[in-house]
Amino acid sequence: MNTTPFPRLLGDIGGTNARFAWLSRPGAALSDVRSYRCAEHPTLEAAIRQYLHEQGGENPAACALGIANPVDGDQVRMTNHHWAFSIRELRQGLGLQRLEVLNDFTALALALPALPAQELQQLGGRSLSEAERTRPHAPLALLGAGTGLGVSGLLPAAGGQFLPLAGEGGHATLPACDDEEDAVLRLLRQEFGHVSAERALSGPGLSNLAWAAARLRGAVAERLEPAAVINGARAGDADCQHAVGWFCAFLGSVAGNLALTLGAQGGVYIGGGIAPRLLPELRASRFRERFEGKGRFAPFLTPIPCWVIDSPVSPALLGAARALEQM
Numbered sequence: 001m002n003t004t005p006f007p008r009l010l011g012d013i014g015g016t017n018a019r020f021a022w023l024s025r026p027g028a029a030l031s032d033v034r035s036y037r038c039a040e041h042p043t044l045e046a047a048i049r050q051y052l053h054e055q056g057g058e059n060p061a062a063c064a065l066g067i068a069n070p071v072d073g074d075q076v077r078m079t080n081h082h083w084a085f086s087i088r089e090l091r092q093g094l095g096l097q098r099l100e101v102l103n104d105f106t107a108l109a110l111a112l113p114a115l116p117a118q119e120l121q122q123l124g125g126r127s128l129s130e131a132e133r134t135r136p137h138a139p140l141a142l143l144g145a146g147t148g149l150g151v152s153g154l155l156p157a158a159g160g161q162f163l164p165l166a167g168e169g170g171h172a173t174l175p176a177c178d179d180e181e182d183a184v185l186r187l188l189r190q191e192f193g194h195v196s197a198e199r200a201l202s203g204p205g206l207s208n209l210a211w212a213a214a215r216l217r218g219a220v221a222e223r224l225e226p227a228a229v230i231n232g233a234r235a236g237d238a239d240c241q242h243a244v245g246w247f248c249a250f251l252g253s254v255a256g257n258l259a260l261t262l263g264a265q266g267g268v269y270i271g272g273g274i275a276p277r278l279l280p281e282l283r284a285s286r287f288r289e290r291f292e293g294k295g296r297f298a299p300f301l302t303p304i305p306c307w308v309i310d311s312p313v314s315p316a317l318l319g320a321a322r323a324l325e326q327m
């Protein structure tokens, strides 16, 4: 029996945004969802205290935080932001009876079967009934570009349970599929050494790709903000259009690799803040061609649906709530 007390504080802590929600009692819906810029708070605890103050001053009895870094032991250090803390000290500081800290995409994986159909935008593959989608009998794959690239999966287990994966697949090597992508990788390798998937598939990755497009035509390149790359592409800027095209193609390649690796016949979910902003471009791009383009294993991939998660509220918060029920 789960004896974790209420009220519960839930958090989704990314490299740019920290989002919090409140769960007042069993069976209640998440409430008081608020988002904070990480850069505007010196520590995670300071951001949490700001939220608790704005939420009404009540102290949570339990808390689950999905956070964008590997979680291994008491000391937590974010990959793409300077926040670092001790789980034990945070639990004591906030007076919590229970604190769970897990990777943000591990938390998001826990939420996948519960996502409402209207928050999923399908990119190819077969149509699934709601029963097939929400009670999958095969692994689900998850990846998402935001400040970094999160990667996870959800494996069905005995008794209707699900096991979420805690990996760091965003730091696996970025694959190139044609000469142009070879040239992009060569440039990025000169810049970064090892070129992880995150070097292309993230907000900063979009900036890297636009920079690479300019460099490849011999221009002196400046770094654009990710939003400026998307806006530039829509306004007809050739470097930005190349960047967005490569982003979508690389996302398809990496998603296809993940689906093959996990045997993700239950579908591939694409989270993070970038993909929902690029939906028209993703639909018109080589995403699906690259997802399926795995030689003899194209027939394995062709039926697999991919969905972009387009939720008004960060679904990792729902996953964090599940972590307190399940773990």
Ligand SMILES: Nc1ncnc2c1ncn2[C@@H]1O[C@H](COP(=O)(O)OP(=O)(O)OP(=O)(O)O)[C@@H](O)[C@H]1O
Pocket (backbone or CB within 6 Å): 013, 014, 015, 016, 017, 018, 068, 080, 104, 145, 146, 147, 148, 149, 150, 202, 203, 204, 225, 226, 227, 228, 230, 272, 273, 274, 277
């Ligand atoms: N309008 C926009 N278009 C494209 N990218 C944007 C836009 N606004 C913000 N971004 C970029 O999106 C990224 C943040 O994405 P997201 O909201 O998923 O962040 P996060 O959850 O803090 O990240 P993560 O979980 O990956 O650490 C940043 O790189 C930011 O520059």
